Amino acid sequence: MKAIVFDKIGLPAEVLQLRDIPVPDIKDNEVLVRTVSASINPGDFLFIQNLYPAPKRPVFPQQIAGNHGAGIIEKTGKNVSLPVGTYVAFSYYNTWAEYVAVPAEWLMVLPAGYPIERAGQFMNAISAWDLLHDSGVQSGQWLALTAGNSSISMMVSQFAKNKGVHVISIVRKMNKTIDLKTAGASAVINLSDLQVNIREQIMEITGNKGLNGIIDNVGGPITGELIRSTAFGAKVIINGGMSPEKFELHNFDVLLNGIEIKSHVYRYFFTPPKKEDVSMLEEIAAVSGQAGFQAPIGGTHALEDFITAINESIHHPGSGKHVFNISDLHS
Template sequence: MKAITFSRIGAPEEVLQLSEVPVPVIKDNEVLIRTTAASINPGDFLFIQNLYPEPKKPVFPQQVAGNHGAGIIEKVGKGVSLQPGGHAAFSYYNSWAEYVAVPAEWLIPLPADYPPELSCQFVNLITAWDLLKQSDVKPGQWLVLTAGNSTISTLVSQLAKQQGVPVISIVRHVKQVHLLESLGATVVIDLSAEQGNITQRIMDITGNKGVNGIIDNVGGPVTGELIRCTAFGGKLIINGGMSAEKYTLHNFDILLKGLQVQPHVYRYFFTPPLPEDMAMLKEIAEMTAGFTSNVSAGHALEDFKTAIKESIHFSEKGKHIFIM
């Protein structure tokens, strides 16, 4: 079968290659998935550079890249209750390949008609769901998202709109304001065109009430400005650090606003979904089946160089995925 592999640590553009490797042989409690689509995420590049903590470490030679995907169940091992022919998403290892062996406990069953461009990045839908829950923003209260063009932010926006939560989407530059608004953003702030104080701009938008939640994927000076326009008791959820810049705060910027600062880590990073999570995961699938994905291109595995290059150098055009 075809797979994108690497046999040394390094920059993805330098170490990845298209390889022919054997179709995996499944063990007890494993499932053979015929991959239909696999997403390309920033975390995949961390794995290739050996930056993830244990046990997320590559094994050489020919470690198959990719951590998230979806496909059709081809075979099941002893002890597996799932049936061949079913559709499932997974966040595990080895997704950039035509077939992958996955322990059954890591699979998330999905309806047969669930969109492949969403199923292969179900990790992002779970993350968006959890971020909105963690922010604790109520209907009518304001939520701010940084990196508004990103996959996570567009998915959070759509969930927030369903729940009556107005969203301020902050972007470095935007050419399609109407697109972000159609994806749930109430107001889009373009930093490249903005003049003056962002804090005052947000206070004006919210009628001087401030924002109750910030989901920050970037960091840098803008985060400091956003903190200063939170309502009392608001939350800052840190979900990324795209900016290399820092920001400066005084204790009173946090203390006098009763601000809670929390990190977010993907809930299934180290451990698989629990049986009692399946009802929640089913609800996420039902609520998001009609969502608009920001996938801009689907690539064959043979076109991996283009897919990787355009994913590393993120543009407004959207996410790139592999289609098998």
């Protein structure tokens, strides 16, 4: 089978290679999944550079890249109850390959009609759901999202709109192919065209109420300005760090405004789905699988096109999610 692999730590464009390797054997508790779709995410690059905490570390030689994907069960171990032919998503290892051996406990069953272009990034939908919940923002309140053009921010925005939450989507520049307001945003702040400081803009948009929550995927000075634009008791969720710059705060910026700042580690990073998660996962699939739900795709790629896919993901993250389309759903 074809797979994208690496034999040493380094920058993705420098260490990744496409190789023909054996189809993996499966154990009694595992399934063999024929990969249909696998997304390319910032976390994949952290894994390749060995920046994730243990146990999510590469194992050499010939570590297969990729952490999230979806496909069809082709073969099952003797202790697996799911039948061959089941459509599943998973967050595990080795997803940038034609076949993946996955412990059955890590699988999430998808409805038969779930769109392929969203299946490979189902973990983003789960993260968006969790980010909105963790922000604590309630119906009628205001939530700010940085990296507004990103797939995960757009998913948060749409989940938020369903719950009556007002979203301010913040972008470094507008993407002409994406209409953020049809994807749930009440307002959009384009930093490249901002005429006043961002706090003034936010207070004008919110009627001087301020932000009740922030989900920050970027970092840099803008994060500090957003925190100084909050209502009392707001929560700040740090979900990424696309900017190389730092933000600055005084203790009183946090203390006198009752600010809570926390990090977000995506669900199932360390442990597999629980039985009690099934109804939640079904609800996420039902909402994100609707015809009008937007999860923009910046490009679909064969495994052979991995250099382009990687470079586009790194250098043009605002263009939409890049995914590997590896096989046909019904083949």
